[in-house]
Amino acid sequence: MEKFSDIYKRAVERKGSEKMLKLLLAKPLSKKQLSTLSDDDWLEEFTRKVFQSGFYWSVINNKWSGFREVFWDFSVDKLLMMPPDMLEQKATDERIVRNYKKVKTITENAYMIHEIAQEHGSFSQFVANWPADNIIGLWAYLKKHGARLGGNTGPYALRALGKDTFLLSRDVENYLRAHKIIDGGLQTKKSLSAAQAFFNEMQKQSGLSMQELSLIVAYGVGDNRVGISQQ
Template sequence: MSLEKFSAIYQRAAERKGGEQALEALLSQPLSRAKIEAIPEDRWLSAFSMKVFQSGISWRVVRNKWPNFEQAFFQFRIEPLLMLSDEQWEQKAQDPAIIRHLTKVMSIPVNAQMIYQCRQTHGSFSKMVAQWPQENIIDLWVYLKKHGNRLGGNTGPYTLRQMGVDTFLLTGDVEAYLRNIGVIEGGRDTKRALTATNKALMTWQQESGRSLSEISQIIAYSSGDNRV
């Protein structure tokens, strides 16, 4: 397997999007490590929880309801949430002001506990994420899936991207391109496929000097339906 030069991927994306200037205007940029490290932990829990609820439900409906979630769950502050009993969580899951879904509500205390434990071992969850090496970014995905709740699949990575972390996403277009050139074979979420993808994007990063976020967006814009 030989990787296509990133310059060729970029030119194809630019041609499809009306030129380099138009393409650059479409690209979202990751935050600096310092800014990631400064994100309050409650904002991580809020973001994870929103993505969990958006899975299988209209994103717009969830966004419109989110102020009610913030109020119901103490603005997602970790300590007050960890003090709630199982009975209190069940009561909150019945609140008509939010979207009533017990198993999704119960992901909140598990993910709050994950964030709290990271604080004990790394200083803060934000610090752990900010310092995670890009060459092993898929291991951060695995960490969220293993230690959190309902953060597997695209939920964890999408939340990381939304929060400004420099990560690629395996959208339909990115996956299709990587399969076409032989980077991904078999299951998309296998360790082998994810490791090969991470390695390929690091190669393109060294070639282009761009972030993983930009590279995966450009790949998506270069082929398929542009699901970035």
């Protein structure tokens, strides 16, 4: 396993300078900041990522104001009271991407969020308290209890709203495979555990967040060389 210092040095070289690399990094939210998000915020981001999967993200983003109108700004309380026939009706609305299987996930994930909030005070509190050194456990929870939140969908939603998580992007996956940290299927328990152990070790060496570490690994490999030089 490479040392963090070697990974960091390579990322600095590829981005032109330490200053430029740091400009490309972003920190996750603190537990306190994360816990202020509403349950509706989580449902909206889960829905966005479910619909972005398999579509051009720009198409979904361009229609997002329509999604918000049709689904009452993703109000969990309102959506849980909605009768099934109304959901079918909404699935045909031209303001959204009309994909009934994906539309169904909105109420299914609303129910998951509601159930967790009942037990933990809020869904945000549940997420905020989940330890980053076992973030794959949270991924697995979302996959099991949520709708279409497996693969990269759940992790990307977590990252988007500020939860500290690494991501198994193509560049990160390529790094892990090249250094024999994972082999076989990316989403197997063995591969996920190995990836988590790798990032846990990098965190011990660096003191950085999983998010920053994931970005540094990605910036050190692949086709993302931007040729930025320090001004």
